[in-house]
Amino acid sequence: GYLGMQSARGPDGLGITVCYWGSEDDIAAWRADFEHQEAQRQGQGRWYEEYTVEVARVDRTIEFQRPD
Numbered sequence: 001g002y003l004g005m006q007s008a009r010g011p012d013g014l015g016i017t018v019c020y021w022g023s024e025d026d027i028a029a030w031r032a033d034f035e036h037q038e039a040q041r042q043g044q045g046r047w048y049e050e051y052t053v054e055v056a057r058v059d060r061t062i063e064f065q066r067p068d
Helices: 024-032 034-046
Strands: 002-009 015-021
Touching: 015 024, 024 034
Parallel strands: none
Antiparallel strands: 002 015
8 A cells, every 4th residue: 555755854854754655544554564663663762853743635736847
């Protein structure tokens, strides 16, 4: 159910990562995965002082690309 991910980080270290999933059940399965849980523990112990997880639904995507 994993569809992809996008990340960005500013020079001050502030960043955002957006993961795309096919369904809420797919997200639940990922959260229950042992390797993912271990990666979370390591992240909390080594790299992150704090973080926020928000779950949202994308209803529509609009894209623009300037022609060459």
